[in-house]
Amino acid sequence: MDADGRIQGVVEVYLDQTATRDFFVDSFRDFGIMLMAFSAIVFAVPGIAFCLQRLYADRSRRDAEYLARFDPLTGLYNRREFVNQAAKQIARGDLSVVCYLDLDNFKTINDTHGHCAGDAFLAHVSQVLRNNCRKEDLLARFGGDEFVIAFEDIEMKSAVQRIRVILQECAREVDIQSAKLIGTIS
Numbered sequence: 001m002d003a004d005g006r007i008q009g010v011v012e013v014y015l016d017q018t019a020t021r022d023f024f025v026d027s028f029r030d031f032g033i034m035l036m037a038f039s040a041i042v043f044a045v046p047g048i049a050f051c052l053q054r055l056y057a058d059r060s061r062r063d064a065e066y067l068a069r070f071d072p073l074t075g076l077y078n079r080r081e082f083v084n085q086a087a088k089q090i091a092r093g094d095l096s097v098v099c100y101l102d103l104d105n106f107k108t109i110n111d112t113h114g115h116c117a118g119d120a121f122l123a124h125v126s127q128v129l130r131n132n133c134r135k136e137d138l139l140a141r142f143g144g145d146e147f148v149i150a151f152e153d154i155e156m157k158s159a160v161q162r163i164r165v166i167l168q169e170c171a172r173e174v175d176i177q178s179a180k181l182i183g184t185i186s
Contacts, residue, residue, distance in 0.1 A: 071141040073119055074126035082140035086150050089138070094152045097159040101129075101166070103145035104184040113179050120176045121183060128169045132162055147185075 002008050066072075069081040077085065089095035103125065110118035122145070129139050129147060138150035151159045170185045 074123055074141045076126050076129070076147070077138060077140040079140060079142045082138055082142070082148060082150070085138050089150060089152055094136075095150055096154045097151040097156060099149045099151070099159070099163055100142075101147040101149070101185050103147075103170075104186055106145035106183065109181055109183060113177065113181065117177045117179060117181065121174070121181055124174050124176065125170055125183070125185070128166060132166050132169065 069078065070076065071078045086095060086098070103122075106118065106121075109121055122141070125147065126139070126141065129149065133139055133149060134152075136152045137154075138148075138152070140148045142148050149163075151162070154162075167185055170183060173180050173182045175181075
C-alpha cells in the first residue's frame with residue numbers, strides 16, 4: 001500500500017510445513033506406541049507372574065492332595081485313605097472280605113537287583129492287583145511290601161478264587177531291567 005492507502009502489489013508467502021508436521025505426527029505416533037508397549041509390559045509382567053504363581057500353587061495343592069491319599073509309586077490308596085474308604089464301606093454294610101498280602105523275600109530283590117528294580121516289581125504287583133480286582137474293590141499299599149484288598153459285596157468263595165489268581169500271577173517270572181524276577185506273596 002502506498003502513502004494514500006492504495007494497493008501497490010500483492011505478496012503471497014507460502015511456508016512448507018509438511019516436513020515439520022510429518023515429523024511431529026510421526027514422533028507423537030511413535031511415542032504413543034512406545035508408551036502403550038511400556039504400559040503393557042509394566043502391567044503384563046505382574047499379571048503373568050500372578051497367573052504363574054496361581055498355576056504352581058494349584059499344582060502343588062493337587063500334588064499334596066494326591067500324596068495324602070495315594071501311594072506315589074503304585075498309585076494305590078495309602079494306608080490312611082484305605083482306612084477311611086473301608087470305614088465308609090463298613091458303615092454302608094458293603095465290606096465283605098479284607099485280604100492282607102505280603103511280598104516274600106522282597107528285601108532280597110532290593111538287595112540283589114537294586115531299589116529301582118524293587119520299585120518296578122512293586123508297580124508290577126500293583127498292576128496284577130488292579131487287573132484282578134473290580135472297580136469297587138479297595139486296593140492299598142500299606143507299607144514297603146504290604147498290600148491290602150477290601151472286596152465289596154462278594155462271597156468268600158469268589159474272593160478266595162480271586163486271591164488264588166493274584167498269588168499265581170505274582171509268582172510268575174517277570175522281566176524287569178533285564179533281570180528275571182520271581183516273587184511270591186503270602
